[in-house]
Amino acid sequence: MSTGLIIALVVIVAAVVVVAAALARRARGGNGGRNLRRRFGPEYDHVLARHDGDTKAADRELTERLERHGGLRERPLEPAERERFEARWAAAQEHFVDSPREAVAEVDRLIADVAGARGFPDGGQYEEQLAALSVHHAGNVQGYRRVHRAAATTGTAGDGSGADTEELRAAMLEARDLFADLTRSDQRAPVSHKAQRSHRPHLFQRHQVAGR
Known part of the structure; x- marks a missing residue:
């Protein structure tokens, strides 16, 4: 196998890996957004509107809220x-x-x-x-x-x-x-x-x- 062919195959494999990684990141981001929308409901829409439709900013804010307060355990009232x-x-x-x-x-x-x-x-x-x-x-x-x-x-x-x-x-x-x-x-x-x-x-x- 010639050196040129080997280089071409390496470039193709590298390109495939990069594309696959990008698609995986997009899939994770999309699922995360859908999960956030499902969890927060109308609050998701409120935050999204406040960020002028920027889904990444809205997802980031709501994810931060989950990290800060998701572990809170509500105390029952007497x-x-x-x-x-x-x-x-x-x-x-x-x-x-x-x-x-x-x-x-x-x-x-x-x-x-x-x-x-x-x-x-x-x-x-x-x-x-x-x-x-x-x-x-x-x-x-x-x-x-x-x-x-x-x-x-x-x-x-x-x-x-x-x-x-x-x-x-x-x-x-x-x-x-x-x-x-x-x-x-x-x-x-x-x-x-x-x-x-x-x-x-x-x-x-x-x-x-x-x-x-």
Whole structure:
């Protein structure tokens, strides 16, 4: 076999190896992205939008969240703790009719307190607490984000009327799914969004928040 032929074969083999390695990396990245999308659901879309559609950046951020918080073990609530938290939610819900902004601010604090009691980072570290919650309660974490934003935003409708109140009500309604998830009696595994809608405690009924 001539030297030229040997060199040609070596070049071909090297090219095949390089292509195979590239395809393997792409396959691993694609599967990783699909796994992240499946795990995080709507939170994946939120992060992707924040990165202007850059899937690599979104995957990197969510992978980092998993590395930081994936090993967190949630502490079950004691019955007395759960009752106190549910009483606070009921009081905030009743208070919404007269003072919607104060009620939403209380719900924001309440979710932070419940999450802290379950073993998540302290509520004073909102971003870190939100990141940890997104790993374990991805389907409902948007409710916390929305109510926190609503609580921090100063509206123009100081009397609590019109569209401003509707936005606050919608934020509170969305936050109740995460609250229900964090305070449910069986805390061994996250509850699906569909299951929550069919098994919410009575204090989560929509008409109560709406003041009807």
